[in-house]
Amino acid sequence: LIQNDKKLLSFSLDNQIKVWNVESKQLEYSFNRTEPTTKQILTSDEKLLILGTISGTIQVLDFESGTQVFEFKDAHDSDIHSFALSSDNKYLISVAYGNFIKIWDLEKRTLEYTIENSYALAIYSVVITSD
Secondary structure, three states, X not given: OEOOOOEEEEXXXXXXXXXXXXXXXXXXEEEEOOOOEEEEEEOOOOOEEEEXXXXXXXXXXXXXXXXXXXXXXXXXXXXXXXXXXXXXXXXXXXEXXXXXXXXXEOOOOEEEEEEXXXXXXXXXXXXXXXX
């Protein structure tokens, strides 16, 4: 739920993203993507919608228009499993099937760090703590 719990986003297998009004139970708008998304996250200011695709690409969209702002092509070798955002929305952390955690600078639009976890079979989720 977003915008004071008044809107809901849904993502479907036909690559549609829909924004619903919870109070009226009506579809407000929708937009199509070119490939299925496996993970989604919305920045806390609700300006950017970030999608992880089945091919390992990270797409950054303007939330209101659905227009792609930029992407990290082939960010991972497989589908994205988890995202986390820093509290200031500057850094995106992504995880795909495998042993790599990647930290992206959304302002600079660059990969800042790659952390290799050699102690796990696969990493499926990531969370940022407040400290």
